[in-house]
Every structure is written in C-alpha cells, then in structure tokens.
Amino acid sequence: MFLIRRFKLANHPTLQLRYYCTPTSSSFTSKKLFVGGLSWSVDEKSLNDAFSSFGEVVEVKIIYDKDSGRSRGFGFVNFTKEDDASSAKDAMDGKALLGRPLRISFALEKVRGGPVVVPRLSNVRDDSS
C-alpha cells in the first residue's frame, strides 16, 4: 500500500526532486497529521492545545523558514493512536484556528534515504579482468 514512489519536480532553478511514500488508495490513516492553512502566528503550543483534546499528542512541529524565522504555515501533529489522529482530523479539518481554516490530511512520509543517484560515468572502463 505504501509502495508508490511519487516524485515532484520543484521549480526549475534548484531542480529538486522530492520523493514521498504515498499510499495506493487515496484514503488512508496515519498517526501523523499534516496541518496546513495555519495562520502565520500559530505556534506549536497553540497547535498542541488545539489537538491534545483528541488524544495523546506525541509531537507537534511547525515548519519555520530557515532564515526568516517566519512560519511556513503548516506543521505536523503526531498522535500515539491513529484513531485519535483520525478523529482529530475529522473534527479539525476545515475548522478555523486563529481566523484561518485548517487544512488537515494524513502526513506523507519522506522516502527513507531519499532517492539514490548512482553516478554513471559512461567512459569508465572496467579494468578488473
């Protein structure tokens, strides 16, 4: 089920490839939620407060821009049980937090290790024999 390697080609200059483990079915469950649509001013504490009532929250992480320090407007919430994550998603998806409606889905996991690009030098000779 989590077998499809999906790649996304980001905007040209960096030509970054990002691989994610995506489920074959569009609806799946996870203990980890992706929470988008966050107001710039939402921090991890308030996000925790908003989600901890649905179950035991292991981790709350908001993604901040590396050098501007500003929130990128999304984050992740980890529950111990995916039932809790699921009900939190159902209850909070579309619901506004600090004025902005949350966009919640189950988190995609980055493919472990990421893509391995094997250097292939076409003019390398095999001198082993």
Place this chain on the structure above:
DNA sequence: AATGAGCGC
C-alpha cells in the same frame, strides 16, 4: 513587503 498551496532537518 507581502505572500496562502503545500508535506519537516
């Protein structure tokens, strides 16, 4: 400076 779909180090 303002930005508003997306999936982190």
